Amino acid sequence: MLRRGKTLILVALAGFALVLGGCRVADNPQRSPNDPSSGALVDAPNDWDGKEVTFTGEAIGELMVRGGKAWIHLNDDAYYLKNVEEGAHLGGYNSGMSVWLDTELAREIDIFGDYKLQGDVVTIVGVYNAACGEHGGDMDVHAETLEITAPGRPAEDPVTTGKLLWAIGLAVAAGGLYALSRSWDSLSRHGSRA
Amino acid sequence: MILRPRKQDHLLIGKYTGKIVIGVGLLMVIPLITSIVFQEWDTAVDFVISMSACFIFGFGTQIVCRTERDLSWSHGLVVASGSWIVATIIGALPHWLSGHEGSYLDAMFDVMSGYTTTGLYLMQDLDHISHGLNMWRHLLTYAGGQGIVVIALTFLFKGTAGAYKMYVGEGKDERLLPNVVQTARAIWLVSLTWLVIGTAALFGTGLLLGQEPVRAFLHGLWVFMGAWSTGGFAPQSYNTIWFHSLSYEVICIVIMIAGSLNFALHWALWTGNRKELRRNVETVSFTVTLVVTTLVATFWLAKSGVYPDAMSLFRKAFYQLASGHTTTGFSTIYSKAFISQWGPVGMIATMIAMAIGASACSTAGGIKGVRIGIITKAFLQDVRKMISPESAVVRAKYHHIRGILLEDGVVRGALMITVAYMTMYALTAFVGTLYGYPLVTSMFEAVSAGSNTGLSCGLTDPTMPDLMKVLYIFVMWLGRLEFMSVFALIGYGYSMLRGR
Numbered sequence: 001m002l003r004r005g006k007t008l009i010l011v012a013l014a015g016f017a018l019v020l021g022g023c024r025v026a027d028n029p030q031r032s033p034n035d036p037s038s039g040a041l042v043d044a045p046n047d048w049d050g051k052e053v054t055f056t057g058e059a060i061g062e063l064m065v066r067g068g069k070a071w072i073h074l075n076d077d078a079y080y081l082k083n084v085e086e087g088a089h090l091g092g093y094n095s096g097m098s099v100w101l102d103t104e105l106a107r108e109i110d111i112f113g114d115y116k117l118q119g120d121v122v123t124i125v126g127v128y129n130a131a132c133g134e135h136g137g138d139m140d141v142h143a144e145t146l147e148i149t150a151p152g153r154p155a156e157d158p159v160t161t162g163k164l165l166w167a168i169g170l171a172v173a174a175g176g177l178y179a180l181s182r183s184w185d186s187l188s189r190h191g192s193r194a
Numbered sequence: 195m196i197l198r199p200r201k202q203d204h205l206l207i208g209k210y211t212g213k214i215v216i217g218v219g220l221l222m223v224i225p226l227i228t229s230i231v232f233q234e235w236d237t238a239v240d241f242v243i244s245m246s247a248c249f250i251f252g253f254g255t256q257i258v259c260r261t262e263r264d265l266s267w268s269h270g271l272v273v274a275s276g277s278w279i280v281a282t283i284i285g286a287l288p289h290w291l292s293g294h295e296g297s298y299l300d301a302m303f304d305v306m307s308g309y310t311t312t313g314l315y316l317m318q319d320l321d322h323i324s325h326g327l328n329m330w331r332h333l334l335t336y337a338g339g340q341g342i343v344v345i346a347l348t349f350l351f352k353g354t355a356g357a358y359k360m361y362v363g364e365g366k367d368e369r370l371l372p373n374v375v376q377t378a379r380a381i382w383l384v385s386l387t388w389l390v391i392g393t394a395a396l397f398g399t400g401l402l403l404g405q406e407p408v409r410a411f412l413h414g415l416w417v418f419m420g421a422w423s424t425g426g427f428a429p430q431s432y433n434t435i436w437f438h439s440l441s442y443e444v445i446c447i448v449i450m451i452a453g454s455l456n457f458a459l460h461w462a463l464w465t466g467n468r469k470e471l472r473r474n475v476e477t478v479s480f481t482v483t484l485v486v487t488t489l490v491a492t493f494w495l496a497k498s499g500v501y502p503d504a505m506s507l508f509r510k511a512f513y514q515l516a517s518g519h520t521t522t523g524f525s526t527i528y529s530k531a532f533i534s535q536w537g538p539v540g541m542i543a544t545m546i547a548m549a550i551g552a553s554a555c556s557t558a559g560g561i562k563g564v565r566i567g568i569i570t571k572a573f574l575q576d577v578r579k580m581i582s583p584e585s586a587v588v589r590a591k592y593h594h595i596r597g598i599l600l601e602d603g604v605v606r607g608a609l610m611i612t613v614a615y616m617t618m619y620a621l622t623a624f625v626g627t628l629y630g631y632p633l634v635t636s637m638f639e640a641v642s643a644g645s646n647t648g649l650s651c652g653l654t655d656p657t658m659p660d661l662m663k664v665l666y667i668f669v670m671w672l673g674r675l676e677f678m679s680v681f682a683l684i685g686y687g688y689s690m691l692r693g694r
Contacts, residue, residue, distance in 0.1 A: 093320070
């Protein structure tokens with residue numbers, strides 16, 4: 001009996017490990033269009049500090065205007081042309097650079113990427129700072145020019161029928177168990193009073 | 195002789211674990227509503243599935259595990275640690291269903307990191323996730339900071355004597371009020387008050403920084419949750435570099451430090467005892483070690499000439515060190531900049547700050563300031579004994595809410611847990627080096643995971659070996675619950691197999 005119990009536990013653990021290891025393939029072939037990429041700029045900041053760089057990436061999040069200047073963030077990662085919500089394969093963390101530029105230039109960007117949107121792909125030319133004195137030591141690029149190289153678009157993430165059916169089925173099961181649990185509770189309360 | 199647990203023991207543990215998982219399911223109402231408000235239908239369906247799974251487990255156990263017994267100490271410890279595992283397995287469903295995780299193990303990693311307020315993550319393409327999922331990530335860490343048992347105690351328990359044992363099992367031992375349920379509610383009162391003030395401050399600052407009102411509010415709320423819980427999750431992959439703002443950083447530092455203070459200290463301040471802030475052994479210890487580690491890092495960074503001026507240098511050094519010492523994990527530098535810019539000395543200073551951590555009975559992790567304070571006092575007491583006449587009686591005291599005589603038992607307890615943490619850090623780092631990572635890198639990441647900090651120098655990555663992911667999940671859990679209840683659960687499992 002004990003041996004059977006141990007075998008069951010081992011089988012359950014092995015099954016669980018298989019489920020855990022069941023990966024979505026992280027095989028997104030998309031690479032950064034930049035040389036140096038944001039990763040290279042972080043890995044070897046001194047090699048590029050103070051030099052002019054050309055940097056292309058998806059405008060992400062939002063435009064933060066600070067008077068005549070503004071902050072934008074450009075991601076040059078595996079998702080800069082197509083994101084996971086649109087069906088892109090996984091390809092690691094996001095990666096990008098903060099860019100400081102004239103507000104007028106920054107306002108040319110129409111769409112910033114988020115859950116529902118794939119942002120405009122933008123190319124800027126500017127000076128890379130490993131630790132910017134003007135911005136409290138932040139690593140950034142001070143851009144002089146900006147060009148939209150690919151417009152953004154809405155990103156669709158429709159609900160699949162299979163998922164919806166699972167949701168309905170599980171919700172009904174949960175509701176049923178709740179009702180059963182409540183009725184047993186009231187039965188046992190009545191029983192103890194009697 | 196080890197006694198095998200009886201059916202009644204399993205029923206009791208199942209019943210209370212189920213209640214806590216129901217609490218996790220109820221928590222999912224908030225991200226579900228968020229998804230509906232922002233019309234993120236796929237995410238909303240994910241949360242319906244996940245909530246249903248929680249309720250099926252929770253109500254299922256209430257039906258199957260019917261018992262009126264109260265919890266003993268070992269039951270309380272097993273429920274506390276076991277429920278964190280079950281809550282992690284089921285709580286990982288929204289992450290997994292989102293399609294942003296490489297495997298279910300990665301999803302569990304992120305959820306355990308959230309509950310334990312660590313802040314390391316394996317989620318990919320974070321910058322394109324829904325508001326609902328982002329709300330869940332931050333809510334996890336906010337709830338985990340108070341403790342998921344505390345949540346269940348607040349809303350789902352009627353105050354059994356055994357409830358205190360679960361509360362202790364979650365790594366908290368302060369009774370702010372005589373009743374443990376009232377204590378749990380007091381913790382929530384403090385946390386929710388700070389939530390309102392902190393979110394308002396960050397929201398207002400976000401607006402001034404050029405954020406749209408909705409984003410400013412959501413970012414303010416989430417960054418508050420990340421800071422107060424000392425979790426370190428942030429809504430964008432850039433973490434708090436995103437804001438490029440000194441004022442935002444200052445507010446974050448205030449919230450991080452507040453979150454890292456003992457809830458008993460908060461309660462003392464709440465009830466008018468302001469002197470406690472400068473007398474408490476934990477705040478004194480924290481201040482000293484924060485100043486020393488910041489000075490070391492600043493000296494090194496100044497010597498290396500990484501930052502162009504004194505203001506930038508101090509701003510970067512103090513922010514990362516305060517974040518590390520409070521075990522928050524927010525950063526205003528890129529992860530790999532720890533290696534490429536800060537170098538080994540800067541990393542070691544940060545590592546020491548993370549290893550020590552902040553206050554006991556707070557949202558923070560690490561060895562804790564109170565233990566460092568006690569060990570230091572005991573050391574000084576021994577030195578005084580050595581230089582005093584043999585007949586002299588040398589006594590030492592430390593102040594925590596009240597003056598407490600330093601006794602051998604207290605020192606032994608502090609030393610034991612300190613040694614346990616150091617061993618955990620060392621063994622985890624050792625495994626990293628076996629996989630070929632450089633020593634300082636694997637030490638940094640091991641301390642960060644074990645102290646529930648979440649600062650990363652780039653080792654933590656979706657492509658890291660699965661065994662290291664499992665190990666990090668284990669040490670995050672072990673570090674957060676401070677060993678005893680995890681050992682109780684392991685002992686329970688062992689006695690099921692080997693007991694008579």
